[in-house]
Amino acid sequence: MRTFGAGALVLAVALAPLQAFACTLVLQTPGTLRNSMDNTVLGSEVNGNTPATVNALLALFESPTIQVSAPSRITPPPAGYNTAAETVQVRYTAGVIAGGGLADQPYTSSTTSFPLGLLGLVTVSMTVHSRILNANGFAAGTYTTRTVVTCHP
16 A cells, blocks of 8 residues: 655745835745655645745835745654655746746755846746655655745845
């Protein structure tokens, strides 16, 4: 019998102190995680799961930077889970709604950022995927990842 874990992608949205509310981040969907058929990947792009989505609302005449923290697993591991081979990763895309792309970050375990380089009242949409890789597989239980998105000058 094969057991699969289930999980959630938690996206923390933080607003750095900015002049005149230059950037507001709004979590649209939190995302979900699911196991791969071979039980070595638990992710938001596995078996039709959903990513987290965030909108950044920019104020007039501001051009902030978006920072995406290194992802982490925030729930304690279930009994029988071997963390030795675990890697937690995040990837994202960002673009102006009904417009061009601003960022396309491949899966990484590191903190990344990108300048928006936009002026005016603009909404930027981000799609954030998370995954946990573990060649030893996943014990039955709950797994949650966390990625913090901030907006700063």
